[in-house]
């Protein structure tokens with residue numbers, strides 16, 4: 001199967017870090033079902049134009065559900081066959097930006113948790129729950 005042949009993949013390719021993608025919604029539903037409350041698609045640091053998918057402002061936890069294509073998931077990133085230079089540069093820039101975002105937030109005292117969109121939403125939610133529990137029992141009361 002090539003890229004952009006299924007509706008899901010086409011949707012993924014249409015938007016870079018678009019909100020309300022299917023996998024992200026599934027994660028939000030699972031996290032919500034576990035009783036956690038969070039903010040959606042906001043900047044953890046208002047002065048820094050980087051948006052996280054789920055944000056726990058008080059606990060300073062930023063969750064990213066990274067799209068497999070745009071963020072170069074090791075399992076689902078296809079080797080581009082057209083415009084190779086363009087895509088290679090574009091995806092490398094995305095990876096750089098992801099690393100930089102994690103660094104900026106971590107340096108500001110945030111816990112950054114990243115998942116791939118292909119991961120099981122319930123497992124993702126439980127991992128988030130663990131992170132929330134750990135932060136709550138540490139200095140972030």
Ligand SMILES: [Zn+2]
Nearest residue numbers: 068073076118
């Ligand atoms: Zn993937």
